[in-house]
Amino acid sequence: MLLEMCRRDRVVPVVSAVVRHSFGDSSFFTGLSDFVIQLRGTSMALTGPRVLAIGTSERVTMEELGGVDVHRHNGQADIVAETLDDVYAAIRRILSFLPSCAGAPLPVRDPDSPAAPVSPGQPMRQLIDSLCDEGSFFELKRDFAPSLITGLARLDGYPVGLVASEPAHDDGAWSADACLKATRLVSNCDAFGLPIVFLLDSPGPREEHLAAVSRAMMLAQAVQLAEVPRCWVVTGQARGTGLLLTGSARAATDLVVAWPGARAGYHDDPGPAAQAGSAADAALWAPDGMVTPADTRRVLAAHLRAVLGPAPVSRPGKILRSWPAGF
Numbered sequence: 125m126l127l128e129m130c131r132r133d134r135v136v137p138v139v140s141a142v143v144r145h146s147f148g149d150s151s152f153f154t155g156l157s158d159f160v161i162q163l164r165g166t167s168m169a170l171t172g173p174r175v176l177a178i179g180t181s182e183r184v185t186m187e188e189l190g191g192v193d194v195h196r197h198n199g200q201a202d203i204v205a206e207t208l209d210d211v212y213a214a215i216r217r218i219l220s221f222l223p224s225c226a227g228a229p230l231p232v233r234d235p236d237s238p239a240a241p242v243s244p245g246q247p248m249r250q251l252i253d254s255l256c257d258e259g260s261f262f263e264l265k266r267d268f269a270p271s272l273i274t275g276l277a278r279l280d281g282y283p284v285g286l287v288a289s290e291p292a293h294d295d296g297a298w299s300a301d302a303c304l305k306a307t308r309l310v311s312n313c314d315a316f317g318l319p320i321v322f323l324l325d326s327p328g329p330r331e332e333h334l335a336a337v338s339r340a341m342m343l344a345q346a347v348q349l350a351e352v353p354r355c356w357v358v359t360g361q362a363r364g365t366g367l368l369l370t371g372s373a374r375a376a377t378d379l380v381v382a383w384p385g386a387r388a389g390y391h392d393d394p395g396p397a398a399q400a401g402s403a404a405d406a407a408l409w410a411p412d413g414m415v416t417p418a419d420t421r422r423v424l425a426a427h428l429r430a431v432l433g434p435a436p437v438s439r440p441g442k443i444l445r446s447w448p449a450g451f
Contacts, residue, residue: 129156135226137316139218141211142166142201145186155200158312159264161214162201164192199268199305217262221276221283222316223438230317230436235281235425236260242417244359244383248273248290251323251359255421257281264309269301270294271326274309279321280425282432285313288323291360296326300336303343310346317438319353319428325360351439353431355424358382358410359417379427382410383417 126149129138140157146168154160154168162168169190177183187193195201202218205211223230236257246254252261252273260278271294277286287306289296313320347354355378362382382388388409415423 126152126156129153132156136224137219137222139215141205141215142168143208143211145172146190147172151190158315159202159218160195160200161203161205161211162192162195163205163208163211167191168195168200196265196267199265199301199308202264218276221262221278221318226316226438228438230283230432230438232283232434232436233278233281236278238421242420244385244417247292248288248323248325252277252286252288255279255323255424256284256286261286265305269299269305271297271299272302272305274305276318277321279421279428282425282428282436283318284428285309285318285320286323287320289326289360291325298326298336298340298343300339303336303339307339307343307346310343310350314346314350314352317352317436319355319432320350321424322354322356324356324358324362327361327363353378353428355379355427356381357415357420357424358386358388360386362386362388362409378431379412379424380410381412381415381420381423383420384414386410386414 129152137159138157139159139161140154142154142160142162143166145166146154147170151168151170167186167190173184173186173189176189185191192201192204196204203214205214220231236259238254238256239258240250240254242251242254249261249263253259256277256279261275262277263273263275265274271290273286273288273290275286277284287309310320312318358381360383
């Protein structure tokens with residue numbers, strides 16, 4: 125089974141729940157899973173503190189070695205659960221967005237109205253709740269690379285993966301960890317046929333992130349190779365890596381729209397040509413035009429209905445499912 129997991133030669137979702145201390149083979153299996161839930165008070169590592177003490181004379185506690193505060197910050201744990209009931213609820217919630225196997229029907233439900241209308245100036249998580257069906261957003265890896273928000277949600281009843289800049293953290297920068305975080309979600313969505321919605325508001329990489337070229341290119345390749353619908357909404361700024369990933373020539377996306385007043389460019393150009401209000405410029409990086417915040421949900425839902433139909437079927441992951449995109 126471990127060899128099969130290393131090849132990722134499978135067509136069913138794999139969710140691992142760490143409910144006791146985990147060392148050795150069980151940790152290898154967990155590290156290769158699609159989604160990981162860790163119960164507070166447990167530890168997950170390659171080996172235990174006693175072996176470490178014998179081999180290196182270093183003494184650490186279970187929590188220091190591989191507790192939830194370690195793995196929620198390094199990206200290994202998608203969800204931290206406080207109780208066993210929370211573990212089981214998280215497993216059910218994750219599986220509710222996924223087909224039973226690749227090639228099976230997507231679990232489309234009757235759409236729910238969002239909690240509130242979308243409006244400019246909303247905090248990003250509030251915007252997400254306003255865009256998606258009410259109460260449907262399920263965030264993953266919240267404390268890992270917090271400049272990017274990732275999770276599963278429903279939009280007009282369709283299950284989707286969601287990737288959103290978080291300007292409140294590091295200006296929504298696409299750091300190396302943020303790119304890895306997004307690549308992992310893109311890979312999982314592509315494997316099981318879930319469309320991906322990107323909400324972009326990032327001024328581009330800071331100086332400390334300019335060395336993250338390989339991670340950014342890994343994400344760019346993942347977006348390019350994914351065979352599921354990919355929809356981009358530029359809500360604020362799209363600069364540097366963020367602009368590159370939208371596929372300005374529409375090579376890696378199905379739908380790219382921008383809010384009025386959005387800006388794009390590889391440098392900080394204050395001129396009018398950098399604004400979405402310029403039709404000529406917007407055609408380069410937002411080829412599907414401008415959309416008002418209030419109309420964004422309708423446009424996205426209409427696109428998903430058009431490309432997926434009323435009873436969409438997932439697809440076996442032929443490319444990204446075999447990518448070494450684990451943590």
